[in-house]
Amino acid sequence: MKTILFNAMLAITMMMCSCEKFTSEEESSKPIPGENNVGLEISSKDQVKKVCKKVSFGFFKDDAKAGTISQTSDDSDFGAIHLNLAAGTYEVVAIGHNGSGTTMSSPEKITFTSNKVTDTFYYYGILDVTDGEKTTESITLKRAVGMFRLVIKDEIPEQAKKIKFYYTGGSSTLNVKTGYGCVNSKQTEILDLVKNQQVYEVYTFPHEGDKKLTVSIDILDKNDFTIATTTFSDVPILKNYITKYSGKLFTGLSGGTGDIDIDFVFDPEWAGENEYEF
Known part of the structure; x- marks a missing residue:
């Protein structure tokens, strides 16, 4: 063993x-x-x-x-x-x-x-x-994957029911010979927004090299209409690493602006976690 x-x-x-x-x-x-x-x-x-x-x-x-x-x-x-x-x-x-x-x-x-x-x-x-x-x-x-983790630091509005992640730069297909993603995918994940739940996560197979993600986030109401949106560009993504973006998502949600702080946190179940604040 x-x-x-x-x-x-x-x-x-x-x-x-x-x-x-x-x-x-x-x-x-x-x-x-x-x-x-x-x-x-x-x-x-x-x-x-x-x-x-x-x-x-x-x-x-x-x-x-x-x-x-x-x-x-x-x-x-x-x-x-x-x-x-x-x-x-x-x-x-x-x-x-x-x-x-x-x-x-x-x-x-x-x-x-x-x-x-x-x-x-x-x-x-x-x-x-x-x-x-x-x-x-x-x-x-x-x-084989990298994780994008969103941590919401402000209160989720009552009318917000779902969160939609649309992201490019990763892959939904895996080449196990290399251990990396092998196609340029457009990935979409729609998750329910849950009261008092602040953390939402999505995965991709990173490409070999330093290819970054573009992550668009839409907040949907009960009829699936977009009520707010933001986009993060040049998002680092690495195999077996967590990229964490944390901040106030519902305060000035039109552009994802704000200072970004970078930190590295060791996690025994992942190789590491890179933190960013928006």
Whole structure:
């Protein structure tokens, strides 16, 4: 068993200990016959359940998808995977997330239902399977997303019912070979405004390099009409970091003006948090 370390990226490990059916691309409803010869271990099942409600595994051979396995945290065998694979070399993908579902077209293109990005973790590696031998691998999931966190410091008006985030500069598609976003996405998240709730969060897969976000925020009434808006430009976003903007959102909400203070706060579950005030 590996020790869990939180460093530049969150590493999560969970022990897989029971059997799981493998969905083949050729026979989508039938398990692969024969004795299980491959086991994957991701350590600390309980730790994974705290941050991921779903885990999906994909196996690729000769540039084609060989099959997938999906689990939810409600499954009695969540975190356990043993299967039978034909001899050969496979690319292995593992995705931990909190969305409705994921599509693994290839290791370079992992997408999510409705392009909704949640807190997401990934693994990519090469697995060699030999005839007559059992293969056991221990794998580590790393966080793939950056978070934009908005902290509202003034009172939310009664007529304000929803908050809409529209942001560009990130990606809703993940390349697990690089661990970074791979398309230029236009992302939208609409969240209910809750009385006395001051913190609202959205996620994206940052691009490799220093690409920044533009985040537009609309406040909607009960009829989904915009009653106030503001935009933040050049928002830093990094994988496994929280970018926190805090300030009075409903005081002079037309332009997002004001002094910005930058701070760095260490968070043991994330690599760090960059703070900005508006």
